[in-house]
Amino acid sequence: MQNYQEKDEAKKEAFNKSLAEARAAEANRKAEETVAEAATGRNNNTSNKGTQTVKVSDFNMPFVSMVVFMVKWAIASIPAILILMVLFAIFGGLILGIFATLAAFY
Numbered sequence: 001m002q003n004y005q006e007k008d009e010a011k012k013e014a015f016n017k018s019l020a021e022a023r024a025a026e027a028n029r030k031a032e033e034t035v036a037e038a039a040t041g042r043n044n045n046t047s048n049k050g051t052q053t054v055k056v057s058d059f060n061m062p063f064v065s066m067v068v069f070m071v072k073w074a075i076a077s078i079p080a081i082l083i084l085m086v087l088f089a090i091f092g093g094l095i096l097g098i099f100a101t102l103a104a105f106y
Helices: 002-040 063-104
Strands: none
Touching: none
């Protein structure tokens, strides 16, 4: 009877030892992943869990910098205005042509 108990104890000890080794290996793997993520310096979390809404109430920008920014903004909008003018001319001409053709039938 004691021989079976000794075998059971040996099995339990072997199981506990292998379980401890597996836990240590898992802890080492997680630690290596954490170090690798920290080394890359980026967070690969692309989910929206835990996002927070931010409301900006004020920002401090010198007046001269704001004027320069607004002048650059106005200059950058010129090509967009030109493109919109061309598109309106094309679509306006098409619509005008359709209505002129329809008016010729009446």
